[in-house]
Every structure is written in C-alpha cells, then in structure tokens.
Amino acid sequence: MKNIPFLKIGFIVSVALAICISSCAPSAKERETSAVNDSIRVADSLAMIQAEQQRIADSIASRTMPHFPWPPPPASASVKIPRNFIVKPNENNTLFQVAREFESALTNAGYVSFSYFYVPSGFAMVSQLEQINADGTPKTDPDRWSVQYQKARVFDLKSYITALFTSRPGYFRIIVFIFTSEPFSESGYKMPKDTAAKLVHAGNSDLPPAIGNIKFSAKFNCTTKIYEFEQKSMNSAAVLQIPSLVDGKQHLVKSKIWEEIAK
Amino acid sequence: MKTQILMRTARKRLAILWFIFGGFLFLILFLQTLLTSYYGDKVDQAWSWFLPTIFPTLSLITAVFVNDALDQDKPDKSVDNFFYILTFALSLVYLAAISLVFLICPLTQANPIDLMKLSNFGLGPLQGIIVASMGIFFLKKGNQ
Incomplete structure (x- = not known):
C-alpha cells in the first residue's frame, strides 16, 4: 500500500508525457504540407537536372551543328x-x-x-x-x-x-x-x-x-x-x-x- | 536582165528595208522596256547592244537622203545590179540575224543579255561587210 502514491505519480507522469509527446508531434495537415514541400523540392531538383541536361546538350549541339x-x-x-x-x-x-x-x-x-x-x-x-x-x-x-x-x-x-x-x-x-x-x-x-x-x-x-x-x-x-x-x-x-x-x-x-x- | 540600177531606186529600196526592220526591232525593244521589266536591271545593256547595230547605218541613210533632197537637180547615177543585190541580201541577212536575237529569246531559257553579247561574235564582222557594201550606194559616186 505504501507504493500507491508512487503508482499514482507514475500514472500522472505517463499521461502527462503522452499528452506532451502527442502535442509535440506534427498534425496530419502538417504532415501533408511537408509531403507537398518534399515533392516540390524533388520536382525542382528534377527540373534543375533536366535544365542542366538541356544546357549541356545545347552546349554540345552548339559546337557540333x-x-x-x-x-x-x-x-x-x-x-x-x-x-x-x-x-x-x-x-x-x-x-x-x-x-x-x-x-x-x-x-x-x-x-x-x-x-x-x-x-x-x-x-x-x-x-x-x-x-x-x-x-x-x-x-x-x-x-x-x-x-x-x-x-x-x-x-x-x-x-x-x-x-x-x-x-x-x-x-x-x-x-x-x-x-x-x-x-x-x-x-x-x-x-x-x-x-x-x-x-x-x-x-x-x-x-x-x-x-x-x-x-x-x-x-x-x-x-x-x-x-x-x-x-x-x-x-x-x-x-x-x-x-x-x-x-x-x-x-x-x-x-x-x-x-x-x-x- | 538589167545590169545597172538607178542609184536613187537602189537607195530607196535599201532605205525601206533598213527602216522597216529598224523600226520593227526598235518597237520590240521599246515595248519590252516600257511594258515590263523584261531586262530587269540591265535595260541599259540591251539598248547599248541594239543602238550601235542599227543606228549608224540608219543615220547614214538619212543623211544621204537629206543631202539628196537638197540637191534634186543632180542627174541620177547608176550602179551595177550585182552590188545592189549583194547589198540587199547582206542587209536582209544582217537584219534578220538581229531580229532572231529578239525573236528566239522566248523559245529558250537563255538570258537575253547573254544572247545579245553572244550574237556580237557573228554580227560584228557582218556589220563591217554591210557598212562597206552600203558605202557603194551612200558614199560612192556612181556612173553617169
């Protein structure tokens, strides 16, 4: 019986931690926004790569044609x-x-x-x-x-x-x-x-x-x-x-x- | 067959030949120049080729006629018919050759200016002979 207060305290701390963790984690909307931003970054990178490829191709063509x-x-x-x-x-x-x-x-x-x-x-x-x-x-x-x-x-x-x-x-x-x-x-x-x-x-x-x-x-x-x-x-x-x-x-x-x- | 021909008669016939052909060729070139840009930027070259081929002889004929008109009382002279026929035939060939340069152009793809320049090889010597034979009628004093 002596441990009951400790159990209560432990329970309260666990609940508080759970609430804290859940409140600190990103919401569904934030996750979506993040995914969109990642996609944009990937698309931008791809576009940059393509643009670079085209620039290189352009440079080669300008010398060979x-x-x-x-x-x-x-x-x-x-x-x-x-x-x-x-x-x-x-x-x-x-x-x-x-x-x-x-x-x-x-x-x-x-x-x-x-x-x-x-x-x-x-x-x-x-x-x-x-x-x-x-x-x-x-x-x-x-x-x-x-x-x-x-x-x-x-x-x-x-x-x-x-x-x-x-x-x-x-x-x-x-x-x-x-x-x-x-x-x-x-x-x-x-x-x-x-x-x-x-x-x-x-x-x-x-x-x-x-x-x-x-x-x-x-x-x-x-x-x-x-x-x-x-x-x-x-x-x-x-x-x-x-x-x-x-x-x-x-x-x-x-x-x-x-x-x-x-x- | 007559062996002699009166100088005035011969002159008149030659003059008619030259003026008819000359006028015809002049008209063709004039219309080609006036109606369209047939010779393009080289109209001057076309006229530069044409004028010396005809006009010295026409000028000579005209000058002699003017001189004759002012001196009507002079008795007519005669000249050998052979020379007349020769001069007439040479004139006809020469004028026909010039006409051919104009008339053949539409039938070929050749440049008319190039054709004119090319024709000078044949027309040049022929013109020399023509001028010499025309001199019999328009320069020489004929037999009385």
Whole structure:
C-alpha cells in the first residue's frame, strides 16, 4: 500500500508525457504540407537536372551543328504548328522522333533535301530552295528545284507573244521549321536568296544525339518560317517578299506539308 | 536582165528595208522596256547592244537622203545590179540575224543579255561587210 502514491505519480507522469509527446508531434495537415514541400523540392531538383541536361546538350549541339541565323531573319510568313499535329495524345516523343516525323512529312510532300541547324534550346530544319507559283503551289519538276529563274514555257502563238514582250515573275521559297523551348523574335537581317539557296547544303544531315534524345516536352514549340523571294525577270535581283501574299498556313497547305504533318 | 540600177531606186529600196526592220526591232525593244521589266536591271545593256547595230547605218541613210533632197537637180547615177543585190541580201541577212536575237529569246531559257553579247561574235564582222557594201550606194559616186 505504501507504493500507491508512487503508482499514482507514475500514472500522472505517463499521461502527462503522452499528452506532451502527442502535442509535440506534427498534425496530419502538417504532415501533408511537408509531403507537398518534399515533392516540390524533388520536382525542382528534377527540373534543375533536366535544365542542366538541356544546357549541356545545347552546349554540345552548339559546337557540333552549324548555326541557323539567330534570332531568325524576318520571314515572309510564319505559322505555329499545332502541338497535337506533332505529338499525339499519350505520346512522349524525343526530338529525334519529331524530326523523323517531319522528315517523313517532307518526303511525302515531294521534298528531297533538308538539313538541320542549331538554334538555342532546339534545332531548325531547313527545306531545299524551290520554285513556286504566285499562289504558293510548287512548280512542276524539273523547274521546281532550279535555283535559276525560269522563263514561261511557250506552247502557242499567244504565249509566245506574251513571252516576247513581258517577263513573268519567278518565286522562290525555303521553309524553316524551328523547334525550340525558348521564345524568340526576328532579327533585322534580311536573308538574301543566295544564302537561302545554300542553307540546305550547309546544315547537318541529322540531329546529334545530345539534342535528339531530349524529350519534346510541353515547353517546346514548332514555328515555321517561310522565306519567299520574288525575281521580276531574268536580269533582276531576287528580293525577299515581306509579307508574302500567301499566309504561312496556306504555304504549308499548298506545299502539301500541312496534311502530311496532320496525319 | 538589167545590169545597172538607178542609184536613187537602189537607195530607196535599201532605205525601206533598213527602216522597216529598224523600226520593227526598235518597237520590240521599246515595248519590252516600257511594258515590263523584261531586262530587269540591265535595260541599259540591251539598248547599248541594239543602238550601235542599227543606228549608224540608219543615220547614214538619212543623211544621204537629206543631202539628196537638197540637191534634186543632180542627174541620177547608176550602179551595177550585182552590188545592189549583194547589198540587199547582206542587209536582209544582217537584219534578220538581229531580229532572231529578239525573236528566239522566248523559245529558250537563255538570258537575253547573254544572247545579245553572244550574237556580237557573228554580227560584228557582218556589220563591217554591210557598212562597206552600203558605202557603194551612200558614199560612192556612181556612173553617169
């Protein structure tokens, strides 16, 4: 019986300790907040790692690929390719896969040459210089791929008289697809036709793995720049048309690239 | 067949040939220059090629006609028909060759200015012969 007070005291101390411990432990809300903060920290770390990876890839690509003039020269027309054209739902494509899709689309649309250039945080794909009609449709082969101005074909007396006294303007076009995660504007540099004609031969035949293995994340966009040149006659200089009479989307529709990308 | 031809008759026929062809070619080049930028930035080169091919001879013909008009009382002279036919044929070939430079352009993909420059290889010597034979009618004193 002598131990009863000690038991009571022990009981009270135990209860007090239990209350103290329970009051000091984090509540469910605090645990939740903590979990969210941990997740954010992990996500931030991952984003930093990805950003670092991209920066390293960018640095490698900038040394191994020819550079596209940056910011891009002012274009005759521009159009942003809808994301759902490039990446189908539930797909997690790399830039390699996106490049392959566009190569396939260009090939199916009749384009035989294209090359790759470095742009900050991405790449640019440049099509071969082609001759087009005023409405944006490509000329028929072999005129289409001639970099020289082609006179109108003469097939009857009327067309002969027209060709004798008038010169039909020639139109040239290159299409540049820019895939980048960085926003950009246009520079003041006006690209001459000769430079545009040589671009396709100056670029890489493929993407380096450092760029190709990057995921085509939501940050990436594809902007198409169309550079159209008008040459009034055989002895006139070709002049960059700004703006083009045909809008950017119509250029891609008339070249059949739009329907190929949309497939 | 006549072996002689009156100088004034020969001059008139040659003048008609040269003025008709010259006028036709001038009109083509004028319309090409005026209607569109057919020659682009090289209009001056087109005219620089054309004017010396025709105008020295046209100027000579005109000068002689003016001189003749002021001296109507002079008796007419005659010249060997062979020279007349030769000069007429040479003139026709020369003027047709110049016309061809213009008329062939729409049928080829060649640059008209390059064609003009190329034609100088043939037209230059031919022009020398033409000027010499034209001299018989527009410079030489014919037989009375």
